[in-house]
Amino acid sequence: MVTIKDIAELSGYSIGTVSRVINNHPDVSQKARDKIDQVIREQNFHPNSNARGLKQVLNTSISIIVRGFHNMFFEGLLEQVQADLRENGEEAEVTFLDENADEVQAALEILRVRKPKGFIFLGGNLEYFRAEYPGIDVPSVLLTNTTEELKLPGLSSFTTDDERAAGEVIRYLVRMGHRKIGIIGGSQSRTGSQVGYRRLMGCEKAFQESGIPFDLKKQYEPSLFSMQGGYDAARKLLDKAPDITAIFAIGDTIAIGAMRAIRDQGLCIPEDISIIGYDGIEESRFMIPRLATIRQDTEALAMRAVEDLLFRLNYRHPVRHEYVPFELVEGESVSIMDESPEI
Amino acid sequence: MVTIKDIAELSGYSIGTVSRVINNHPDVSQKARDKIDQVIREQNFHPNSNARGLKQVLNTSISIIVRGFHNMFFEGLLEQVQADLRENGEEAEVTFLDENADEVQAALEILRVRKPKGFIFLGGNLEYFRAEYPGIDVPSVLLTNTTEELKLPGLSSFTTDDERAAGEVIRYLVRMGHRKIGIIGGSQSRTGSQVGYRRLMGCEKAFQESGIPFDLKKQYEPSLFSMQGGYDAARKLLDKAPDITAIFAIGDTIAIGAMRAIRDQGLCIPEDISIIGYDGIEESRFMIPRLATIRQDTEALAMRAVEDLLFRLNYRHPVRHEYVPFELVEGESVSIMDESPEI
DNA sequence: CTGAAAGCGCTTACAG
DNA sequence: CTGAAAGCGCTTACAG
Numbered sequence: 022m023v024t025i026k027d028i029a030e031l032s033g034y035s036i037g038t039v040s041r042v043i044n045n046h047p048d049v050s051q052k053a054r055d056k057i058d059q060v061i062r063e064q065n066f067h068p069n070s071n072a073r074g075l076k077q078v079l080n081t082s083i084s085i086i087v088r089g090f091h092n093m094f095f096e097g098l099l100e101q102v103q104a105d106l107r108e109n110g111e112e113a114e115v116t117f118l119d120e121n122a123d124e125v126q127a128a129l130e131i132l133r134v135r136k137p138k139g140f141i142f143l144g145g146n147l148e149y150f151r152a153e154y155p156g157i158d159v160p161s162v163l164l165t166n167t168t169e170e171l172k173l174p175g176l177s178s179f180t181t182d183d184e185r186a187a188g189e190v191i192r193y194l195v196r197m198g199h200r201k202i203g204i205i206g207g208s209q210s211r212t213g214s215q216v217g218y219r220r221l222m223g224c225e226k227a228f229q230e231s232g233i234p235f236d237l238k239k240q241y242e243p244s245l246f247s248m249q250g251g252y253d254a255a256r257k258l259l260d261k262a263p264d265i266t267a268i269f270a271i272g273d274t275i276a277i278g279a280m281r282a283i284r285d286q287g288l289c290i291p292e293d294i295s296i297i298g299y300d301g302i303e304e305s306r307f308m309i310p311r312l313a314t315i316r317q318d319t320e321a322l323a324m325r326a327v328e329d330l331l332f333r334l335n336y337r338h339p340v341r342h343e344y345v346p347f348e349l350v351e352g353e354s355v356s357i358m359d360e361s362p363e364i
Numbered sequence: 365m366v367t368i369k370d371i372a373e374l375s376g377y378s379i380g381t382v383s384r385v386i387n388n389h390p391d392v393s394q395k396a397r398d399k400i401d402q403v404i405r406e407q408n409f410h411p412n413s414n415a416r417g418l419k420q421v422l423n424t425s426i427s428i429i430v431r432g433f434h435n436m437f438f439e440g441l442l443e444q445v446q447a448d449l450r451e452n453g454e455e456a457e458v459t460f461l462d463e464n465a466d467e468v469q470a471a472l473e474i475l476r477v478r479k480p481k482g483f484i485f486l487g488g489n490l491e492y493f494r495a496e497y498p499g500i501d502v503p504s505v506l507l508t509n510t511t512e513e514l515k516l517p518g519l520s521s522f523t524t525d526d527e528r529a530a531g532e533v534i535r536y537l538v539r540m541g542h543r544k545i546g547i548i549g550g551s552q553s554r555t556g557s558q559v560g561y562r563r564l565m566g567c568e569k570a571f572q573e574s575g576i577p578f579d580l581k582k583q584y585e586p587s588l589f590s591m592q593g594g595y596d597a598a599r600k601l602l603d604k605a606p607d608i609t610a611i612f613a614i615g616d617t618i619a620i621g622a623m624r625a626i627r628d629q630g631l632c633i634p635e636d637i638s639i640i641g642y643d644g645i646e647e648s649r650f651m652i653p654r655l656a657t658i659r660q661d662t663e664a665l666a667m668r669a670v671e672d673l674l675f676r677l678n679y680r681h682p683v684r685h686e687y688v689p690f691e692l693v694e695g696e697s698v699s700i701m702d703e704s705p706e707i
Numbered sequence: 708c709t710g711a712a713a714g715c716g717c718t719t720a721c722a723g
Numbered sequence: 724c725t726g727a728a729a730g731c732g733c734t735t736a737c738a739g
Contacts, residue, residue, distance in 0.1 A: 024731095024732055025732065026733095035710045035711075036710090036734095037709070037711075037712095038709060038710075040733065040734055041709090043733090044734080048708060049709085050708055050709085053709080068732080069732050070479075071413075071417035071479070071733090074414035075715045075716065075732080075734090090443050096439065100433050103460060114458070115457070115458045281649075281650040281651075281654075284652050303592075304591070304620070306624075311624075367715095368717060369717095377725080378726045379717080379718095379726090379727095381724085384725090386717095387718080392724070393724055411716080411717070414717090415716035417717090418715090418717070418718090418731045
């Protein structure tokens with residue numbers, strides 16, 4: 022194996038100077054830089070990352086933590102994030118966690134063992150961030166939730182405005198003539214720490230403003246962000262509220278499971294029951310019928326996350342908390358109710 | 365930060381002995397082991413992986429390389445592999461590559477930079493393995509293709525018997541009365557290096573044995589393993605062979621795209637045209653109609669890969685090349701042809 | 708601008 | 724069974 026020592030000998034400079042060239046330190050003569058660069062290329066030398074890490078304490082990679090293996094939305098988002106990172110010459114390593122896992126705990130463990138220089142979280146529970154984030158001393162970004170209120174140093178966040186987008190969904194369904202609307206997805210707990218709660222809040226607000234009654238107990242069913250979760254939740258919902266004409270699944274993955282459940286009840290989409298999802302995953306465009314949904318802008322989310330993180334890695338810069346635009350995609354899964362029953 | 369030196373001081377032993385305890389070396393007294401273990405726990409000490417790596421040369425993690433971001437089959441497989449690895453106390457890091465990327469090249473780069481102790485490849489092109497694998501000097505496993513013929517030292521492989529499974533698909537469709545069968549998916553090149561080619565071979569053989577003509581030019585269309593790829597390929601196929609009554613998509617991801625294309629032609633599944641996929645991904649069970657498919661045993665594939673790799677990591681042991689059982693799942697997307705036209 | 712040297716935290720012959 | 728010491732490949736004050 023060729024080491025920095027070999028490069029030093031071959032170039033006629035000391036290992037100190039070689040190291041400075043490798044790390045782009047300014048105080049090196051152009052002559053030395055050229056010569057050393059040439060030898061490095063000739064020898065196809067690559068610094069040993071363990072040795073670097075030993076001194077620099079920090080590793081050179083960025084750790085991406087995905088919370089929820091079954092949530093297909095994260096797959097597309099992850100792809101974007103990885104592409105952006107690669108484009109900027111950054112290495113990334115990915116860890117997948119269970120949807121209910123403590124992602125901050127996991128990050129702390131990763132920080133200890135692998136010492137990434139930064140984290141990007143895909144999904145997160147604010148409670149965990151509140152409680153344990155202070156232990157994380159590298160710049161980080163949370164995607165699909167906002168930590169603005171938590172005021173944690175070093176943690177930026179970018180997300181769709183879930184409350185507003187969910188409100189749009191309800192208003193859209195109401196415009197299409199639906200009055201009995203069921204909602205599935207998200208966790209039972211109403212602690213405000215999960216995206217599910219924000220989306221549900223948006224719905225409730227929209228119902229109120231529209232003057233349409235909404236009975237949470239009867240018209241809502243929690244669900245994991247998985248197809249099977251959506252399937253089970255939809256069945257329960259249809260059981261307890263057979264009079265609903267539309268379902269809002271707060272994740273497309275959930276919606277796909279729900280569609281199958283509706284079909285297994287012998288009902289047709291959208292003739293008998295309408296459904297709309299949330300996320301705008303690629304699959305939604307291929308469903309039969311095409312799934313109506315809220316398209317989150319994964320490109321923008323990924324780009325902001327990567328830009329913000331890399332920027333803060335190199336410069337002292339305040340964290341940011343921003344919303345990214347979304348779009349309601351109509352698809353084919355929502356029908357117009359001719360008779361608006363009880364209005 | 366607490367280091368091995370602190371543990372040595374606190375326990376009253378030398379750092380050498382502490383190191384031996386950490387690494388489970390046999391020649392340590394039980395007394396020393398107990399005391400040191402206790403101090404380690406008290407101090408919540410974790411060895412610095414960079415320092416370890418510097419001496420041991422090899423890192424402690426296993427690198428998983430996924431070839432094809434859009435291929436949903438790999439998602440489920442990856443999940444299983446990661447779970448099995450974790451269960452055995454192994455760290456894993458994942459790298460996603462483009463479907464046509466040179467995965468061996470990527471592995472060589474990863475080997476240099478991160479020094480994993482082993483690789484698990486999800487998908488692979490035999491040509492790349494043939495040409496460049498010798499540069500990889502850590503135990504590895506290839507999943508979903510077989511490298512038996514290549515006789516590469518240190519590389520095991522586990523896969524479904526693609527040729528046989530594809531043959532079953534054709535025989536099944538023929539049993540259901542189909543005679544004009546289209547096939548989509550896989551790469552144009554017939555080099556024998558990709559799974560697509562093996563599956564296609566299995567089909568051709570089955571056609572021959574059944575005495576059913578098959579015109580590759582007209583009845584086959586290549587496709588990337590993505591939904592969009594399947595969509596485009598199905599359209600082309602339906603254009604050039606409008607008389608087919610069934611389509612075999614050699615990946616479920618492709619099949620889902622194809623279903624949408626069929627629908628966009630105004631055709632119904634399975635009344636107008638039948639479709640069957642390959643892989644048995646979770647999505648296939650939720651499609652409307654449920655997708656007929658070959659279920660690959662991801663659990664078995666993952667388990668064999670992890671067991672074989674970990675075993676060979678610790679013991680000198682020959683590589684293995686095995687087939688894992690598969691199962692034809694009938695679903696709802698294949699119809700019985702009442703009149704078998706021209707037999 | 709450059710070199711000599713200390714030191715990062717660990718492992719592992721070597722000697723006893 | 725244990726300790727003292729060399730050394731892994733690099734970075735970074737320090738001195739010039």
